[in-house]
Amino acid sequence: MSSSTPLSLRPNLDWLLRAASLGCALTAAVVLLLILLFLTQASWPLLQQPASLLGTTWQPSTGQFGLQAMLGSSLLSSLLALLLAVPAGLLVSIWLIFYAPRAVARVYGGMLGLMASIPSVVYGLWGLVVLVPLLGAWMPPGASLLAAGIVLALMILPLLMVQADVALRESARRHLPAALCLGVSSWSAIRRVLLPAAWPRLWPAILLQLGRALGETMAVLMVAGNVVQWPGSPFAPVRTLTANIALEMSYATGPHLQALYLSGWLLLVLALLLMALARIYGSRT
Amino acid sequence: MNRREAWRARALGLLALALMLAPLSLLWTVFGDGIGVLDWQFLLAEPEQAGRSGGIGPIIVSTALVLLICMSLAVPLGLGTALFLVEQVRPEGRLNLTLQWALDGLGAVPSVVFGLFGYRLFVVELGWGYSLLAGGCTLACMVLPLFIRGCEQALRDCPQSYRQAAAGLAISRVGYLRRILLPFAAPGIAAALVLSAGRALAETAVLLFTAGYVMRWPESLFDSGRTLAVHIYDLAMNVSGGSPASAATALVLLGFALVIQLLAWQIGKRPLSFAR
Secondary structure, three states: OHHHOOOOOOOOOHHHHHHHHHHHHHHHHHHHHHHHHHHHHHHHHHHOOHHHHOOOOEEHHHOEEOOHHHHHHHHHHHHHHHHHHHHHHHHHHHHHHHHOOHHHHHHHHHHHHHHHHOOHHHHHHHHHHHHHHHHHHHOOOOOOHHHHHHHHHHHHHHHHHHHHHHHHHHHHHHHHHHHHHOOOOHHHHHHHHHHHHHHHHHHHHHHHHHHHHHHOOHHHHHHOEOOOOOOOOOOOOEOOHHHHHHHHOOOOOHHHHHHHHHHHHHHHHHHHHHHHHHHHHHHHO | OOHHHHHHHHHHHHHHHHHHHHHHHHHHHHHHHHOOOOOHHHHHOOEEHHHOEEOOHHHHHHHHHHHHHHHHHHHHHHHHHHHHHHHHOOOOOHHHHHHHHHHHHHHHOOHHHHHHHHHHHHHHHOOOOOOHHHHHHHHHHHHHHHHHHHHHHHHHOOOHHHHHHHHHOOOOHHHHHHHHHHHHHHHHHHHHHHHHHHHHHHOOHHHHHHOOOOOOOOOOOOOOOOOHHHHHHHHHHHOOOOHHHHHHHHHHHHHHHHHHHHHHHHHHHOOOOOOO
16 A cells, blocks of 8 residues: 555645546536537627517528527417416425325335436327327317417426425424424424425525526427427417427527527526525525 | 314315326326337337337437436546535635525526537537537536535535544545545445436436437548437427337337436435445
8 A cells, every 4th residue: 555655655636636527627627618608609790680580480491580489489389387386286296295105105206217218208208199189079179278288397397306305394493393382283294384384495496497498499389389489378389499499499590590509508608597586595594 | 183184184185185186197198198019129229210110229228328427527527526515624614605696506507508619619619519428518507516516415424433543544635535435425426426417317408409310320520420318309209200200219218217316216215325
């Protein structure tokens, strides 16, 4: 073990380790900078004339690059997913912690883990083969904003529930004994004490999942119908920004390509803003 | 528990059950549609008629190559970064805070944006064209934050007293790292590696723009090649009559994903065997 004694004649490798690991860390940071730089540069010509991007008409062949309808569809489908996933996820998390038999809760947790590991394209395939025909039989055409919302909700549910579980357990540990000593029923203790106490940790989790839903591409592309329009109802087909990039990237050139890069830039900025909000909100508590 | 509480528990239990209907239906569909097509021939043969018949042999090879490139880049970079964050910076220092922000930012970037970035940098600027190499490099950027976070956690789990003992014995930093820290954190690092590989395996959008669609046997890393996820998408959306083969491919991908998940649990659970 001569390498560990101070009298060793072998060169001291500590500085080399420091330099190498610093290099790795800087590389990781530089990747983010490069992404920002490349996307801004590629969409720069269009970024300088923001007025032309606010229109609703997306017609690359005539040079009309209105992103409004697709941005709206992206936001609507993600919000719909949150609307479906957050209440259900919270209620089931509460059930798992306070009501379910322990063995059932463990099996359920395992199922959630498996759900999280299903690739998004497989969710999309399921949506295409099962969900869309099901919705179509009820309210044609089936491929719709609602289908996108449901598939997104399923995809964000597992991680949302993991984080809700952590937050609720923490607030139960702190506050449940005191609440029960005051003689409230366990349901009102959950509703009036535990949930309000857990909100500060739930908000960042919800924001992060919103970011994930906004950035999801394949599953949405496969079930949303891909018509560029403001949806008149939840059953209308829509095209999100991400789906548009995936659909048109293979043949876009010139200003069309710049417009796609600009959509990516918008998504990037939105995702970074949501992340920053979540971090600031999370660090305040 | 009074009667009202019991009803509440039952209603919530029903909701929990209803939520599981969707994933169960998913497994049922993929299994039911795919199992009829799946056999050894399917796993080994070349696709024919745009994938409607034949197999997925070249696609499995392309997927493996892309994963290999991705992980062989992400592992050294990620491990180095995690070591730097845990060992070399002051927790309250400005450098650490900046790096933490950058990592969280990188983790929040949507996958389709990584695709645009990879297309621009690797496919166009570096001139690699649609290739396995470009796809693997872009994926490496994507899984980097996930892998770093996993490694960081594993390294931070090493008790402070070990470091103090090592310092007391005048062991160099490198010696401490090699003989104590890394062996201790190995199971956690392995779990992070497996999870990151799973994330890379599931990715589609990134590879559409960087690795391309070609389904021939790949001959070099500069060849274009489609991965399993891309094949599923293409068969389901662009090839009429492709859905049985698509479901069978999805079954294969799902099988890999489940194995990876179980592996990660198993490794993560493993009792820490210290410094073999």
